[in-house]
Amino acid sequence: MPMETGAAVDAEPRGHRIVPGPRGLPLLGNLPQFAKDPLAFFERLRGCGDMVRWRFGPHPCVFVADPECIGELLAETERSFDQPALGIAFRTVMGNGVVVARGADWRRKRSLVQPSVRPKQVRSYASTMAAGAVELADTWAGGERVDVKREMSALTQKIAVRTIFGVDTPADSEAMGRAMDVAQTEIGKEFAGIGALLPDWVPTPGRARIKKAAAVIDAEVGRVVARHRDGGDERPDLLSRLLTAVDETGAHLTDREIRDEAVTLYIGGHETTSSTLVWAWYLLSRNPGARAALTEELDRVIGGREPGFDDFARLTYTQAVIKETLRLYPTIWLVTGVAKEGARIGGVPMAKGTRVWSSQWATHRDARWFPEPEAFRPERWDAEAGEEIAQYAWFPFGGGPRACLGTRFAMVEAVLILAVIARRFDLDVDPGAIGPVPTLTLQPDREVMATVRAR
Template identity: 35%
Template sequence: MSNIGSGSSDSSEGSAPRGGEDLPSKTPPGPDGLPVVGNVRSLVRDPRGFYDEMSEYGNVVSYRLPGMKFCTVLHPELIERVLMVDYDRYAKWGFEDFGGEFAPEGLVLTDGEQWRRQRTTIQNAFTVERIRSYGDTMARGATEMINEWDDGEEIALNRAFSKLTLDVLTRSLFDLKLSEETGIVTEFAETFNDRGSIDGVSTFLPMWIPTPENRRYKRVLSEFRSFVEGLIDERRGRADEYDDLLSLLLTAEDDDGNVMSETEIRDQMVTFLFAGHETTSLALTYTFLELAKNPSVRDRLDAEHSSVLGGGAPELGDLDNLSYSERVIQESLRLYPPAFILLRKATEDTELGGYRIPKGTRLTLPPFYVHTDERWYDAPESFDPSRWTEGFEDSLPDYAYFPFGGGPRHCIGMRFAMLELKIVLAIVAQSVEFELLSDPEPELDMATTLRPAEDIRMRVSKS
């Protein structure tokens, strides 16, 4: 294992100094920036190149954005420190300094006792038994999508999967069948991603500045919240007739008999409607993009489906036997982690990698960069599902691969997403082949999620 800090090589072990103990005097090194704007121009111009530049300074690297100090963490052991070991020293952070948070009372952005109370309540909707019960809905949605396609039709794959995963989510967790109302959800997803994209300086401007992006974001967020509040009002008073996440949010009480506030319920719905479908749709899009580019991988996947499923829809008992399918998904999430960067904020002066991290420092933990670090992966830019052998996984540092985050705040919907990915992959791959019509190396937009800058166009060929 390489030295991961500036001091002794074992600086990642044990607990960092706390209380009256001494902290290092030295803060992390990093690239020089410009007055006022810091490193924002380098980040906006070429995000990947900027991370390459930062990696030359070590595993904990400082940089600046307007009015704020950041550091990025590039070593798995140190990422584990932040997410797992010393997680209570780092709060969630979601660009709220710029006024762009969309659900501040939702599970993703709350902290402390409020977060623990919410997590305990919502976890009841994601038990193994409940998640397995959603399998039929996932399979039915995928089959209906395929039936809507004509042989030879040209489709935007990312948009098709976005519609599918939103439909699956709303049917499974909220017992709702959205039709024309879907438009506001997808419009918000696009608007929120536009607001959070790092390809322009407008992302780093406060919300009170009346830029076109800010005005559009405020308008669409207001419409989205009103839509969600309408769904909640329709269910209120009838929650005991349903057994889903929405009814759980409306009726669950904590140990003291308290229920969630109106804002908390709304923000949970807003969070799940956006994050619960957007990330899975992107994972499916990139998986089929790589299958279209790699015929040998597609052939091996088809052989497994034929052997295990025989052309039929997967039963829950079949999924454990789809080992190569799981490797394909793992490799897709490695190269294209939809949640491509995790954000934290130091709540106290602390130590990381032998450096002082001052209170208030924003930390970026970048799966997109760590997942392609040649220290952990051979030929890291290649799509190679066969790398995921048991021996390889055992040798890989835990946080060299973290597409669903980690620690107590790992993605609550991870099992739901993996089940959906396996089922949809099996059903679509057995029924359809895709001819890639877009650039095989599409430009990626680092926004709130890692989305394609342009639609991924495919021609459908039905088996």
């Protein structure tokens, strides 16, 4: 394989060796290869070594695949690595919420948002999660054909607006859903294409579409926030907690900050869980042994009743199904940071400005950490089975100081929804392979149709 030259680091490490990646083009570097198929590109880099040099356009980059190096990258974010400057499509939708903010601004926002998603609060949302799944299951009948992607999206949207906004639906849930679909697509296109190198002021059709989508999102969130402010009474939803949160100076979040955090929580509580559940039904449909093990646990643990928060810890195989789904189809498929002065990874000093990347997709499918990496094996998560999984060989929610705040929320939601529906039905997803498309999250490349089979 042809290699490129040029240094993105200052010295060779102890115990690690930086190797050059695929040869790039002048100015564009490896961007065309990355844009064509980002997932395959990261797997190709992993095949070169655990620390690989490449270029994202003119930017020098290092790709890391070793769990110890990944752990260092995640742990040193904020101290040794900055968040990268994300594309205008991402920033137009997400604003400057806790996912995007840096430094003192990030620390302040995290301190204000974190109390809303602590375990005690997640417990209070569990009944809403289960109730939403029951409502959906009550509308299905054996033999019915369903669009799994659409059904899971509508369900998690309903749960998100109930737990985040304290209402049943936004003013126009269909418009909100369409806007989020556009946002996902355009963010993915910009990130993986030539648009990633264009200045913000350059107009493109995609940027026009993202502005229209963001306007819809802003309008819907704004209406709900206004209703909360006018209501005056205390509510148990996330938005109410954000509206009353104060920082160490006694200041509240501004209206714009409320909007940014509400959208961030909405995407985290809706898009990511929806995608995970679609992939779970797809994998269960193609692995009858795993599906049988899942239903055996559900019959044994919850029997004929509906599950609640207290069942979460006991549904160990159900949790394993979600964990294994996130291994094979991680909703968030890459992490990256920009080296500050003095940054190091694996003992290697990183030149200031070097972009250090890692991919959940590539590391989760590494046979060194997961035997038979392409196989769907929930039992690999059984602690008693003795299959040790290295820390940061699995990191679907990131890690370190900027780990996803909604990890607990997402796991409880996915497990309870899966338990409610799988206790009643099997979903036989139509034959044929479904590929992943890396947008803002990892989405199926086509509709996911299934036949509902009553148990």
